[in-house]
Amino acid sequence: MPELPEVETIRTNLEPKLLGRRFEDVEILDSRLTRPVDPAEVAAELTGERVAAVDRRGKYLIVRFESGLVLLIHLRMTGKLAYSKNGASAAPPHLRAVVRLDDGSDVTYRDVRRFGTWLVLGSDELEPYLAARLGIEPLGPGFSGRDLSERLGRRRGPVKGVLLDQRTLAGVGNIYADEALWRARIDPRRPADELQPPEIGALHRGLRRALEAGIARQGATLRDYRTPDGEAGGMQHEFKVYGRGGEPCSRCGTPIEKTRVAGRGTWFCPACQR
DNA sequence: AGGTGGACCCGAACGC
DNA sequence: TGCGTTCGGGTCCACC
Numbered sequence: 001m002p003e004l005p006e007v008e009t010i011r012t013n014l015e016p017k018l019l020g021r022r023f024e025d026v027e028i029l030d031s032r033l034t035r036p037v038d039p040a041e042v043a044a045e046l047t048g049e050r051v052a053a054v055d056r057r058g059k060y061l062i063v064r065f066e067s068g069l070v071l072l073i074h075l076r077m078t079g080k081l082a083y084s085k086n087g088a089s090a091a092p093p094h095l096r097a098v099v100r101l102d103d104g105s106d107v108t109y110r111d112v113r114r115f116g117t118w119l120v121l122g123s124d125e126l127e128p129y130l131a132a133r134l135g136i137e138p139l140g141p142g143f144s145g146r147d148l149s150e151r152l153g154r155r156r157g158p159v160k161g162v163l164l165d166q167r168t169l170a171g172v173g174n175i176y177a178d179e180a181l182w183r184a185r186i187d188p189r190r191p192a193d194e195l196q197p198p199e200i201g202a203l204h205r206g207l208r209r210a211l212e213a214g215i216a217r218q219g220a221t222l223r224d225y226r227t228p229d230g231e232a233g234g235m236q237h238e239f240k241v242y243g244r245g246g247e248p249c250s251r252c253g254t255p256i257e258k259t260r261v262a263g264r265g266t267w268f269c270p271a272c273q274r
Numbered sequence: 275a276g277g278t279g280g281a282c283c284c285g286a287a288c289g290c
Numbered sequence: 291t292g293c294g295t296t297c298g299g300g301t302c303c304a305c306c
Contacts, residue, residue: 001299032283059300077283077299113283115300133301157277166301174299223286263279265298 002075004138004171005214005235006225007059010081013228014107015054017083018063022050022102030096032114045120046071046099058134058170068123073109079116082108083228112224134170138207143169145204152192152200159195160188161262163207172207174264175220175242179210182241187273188261213238241267 002010026046028039049065056062061081063071075081082092085105097109097118109116121129135151136143151169155162162168163177172180181188183206186199195203219225219233222243226232236243240250245258245267254271 003300074300076301078285111283112285113299115283117301155276161277164300262277263299 001077001173001175001222002079002219002225003059003173003176003214004056004211005176005217006219006233007056007061007075007171008215009219009227009233010075011054011056011061014061014081014083017105017228018051018054018101018107020051021105023047023099024102025098025100027098028096028118029098030111030114033096033109033111033116033118035117037120042118042120045069057130057137058166059173060130060134062126064123070121070123070126072117072119072121072126072129074117074119075111076113076115076117078112078224080110080224080226081228082110082226082230084108107228133166135165135167136169138169138171139211143204143208145201148204148207149197149200152195155192157192158189158261159186159192159203160264160266162192164262164264169207171211174266175239176207176210176214178242178267179213179240180206182206182269182273183210185272185274188266188268189259241269243267 023046026043028034028043031039033039034042049067049069051063052066053064055064059074061073087104087106092110094110094112095108096111099107136147152162160177160181163172180203184202186203214220214235217233217235217238218227220235221232222236241256244256246255249256249269249272252269252272254269256267257270259266
């Protein structure tokens with residue numbers, strides 16, 4: 001599932017391809033994508049717009065246009081953006097939208113589970129929309145151990161659940177939460193407000209290192225995720241715990257266990273995560 | 275208010 | 291083999 005590193009990889013890939021291009025034609029084939037807004041209305045709004053920037057906030061991809069209009073894309077679990085230089089030929093399975101650019105290339109959006117969303121906002125609507133949903137950027141310069149400490153200290157639930165709450169940190173999902181907690185040697189079930197300062201420091205570092213490793217590997221491909229050029233990421237080969245139940249912990253050799261925390265499948269080392 | 279659990283989806287994995 | 295059932299996961303929302 002695309003989390004921060006996957007969305008950042010997509011952003012980096014698409015930015016040079018989209019910058020300065022005009023959306024010449026937009027087709028939206030699934031009304032769920034823009035619900036409750038009529039897809040024809042969204043397609044009409046986007047047609048003719050010229051791309052000024054491709055940004056990311058948390059797991060959202062942000063396409064900013066010269067007019068000030070913004071397209072906010074969330075891939076949820078199975079959304080995929082693909083770029084094709086000479087235009088896509090046959091329609092791939094689960095195609096939900098196609099954007100034809102003014103240089104003959106196109107961007108297609110596919111989504112098996114249809115959870116992903118495209119939302120068009122005015123320039124003044126974007127910040128309030130994101131601010132209501134997202135906390136601090138974990139890879140941003142402003143994210144300190146103190147920030148993390150403040151956010152965890154207010155919450156009694158299991159630390160993993162708090163990390164998954166996008167209002168705590170923007171962009172951490174099930175995979176990178178498990179990986180960061182392993183790096184920090186913290187049991188995912190621990191109440192967030194009981195973590196000690198050294199543990200919070202370790203978690204701060206663990207989060208940044210896990211996310212940075214994900215970006216360096218172009219994300220993790222388990223099933224669906226691909227870069228816009230169709231390439232798989234490599235981070236799945238670096239997982240320390242995620243999906244590795246029964247395999248020895250690379251730090252202490254104890255078999256990795258699987259449990260359920262905050263309603264999510266959770267992998268951890270029962271010996272070195274305390 | 276914070277925490278929890280269901281809904282939304284549908285392919286894959288599982289169970290008999 | 292084949293078919294029905296369960297699972298999973300990001301976010302929103304209803305309900306404690």
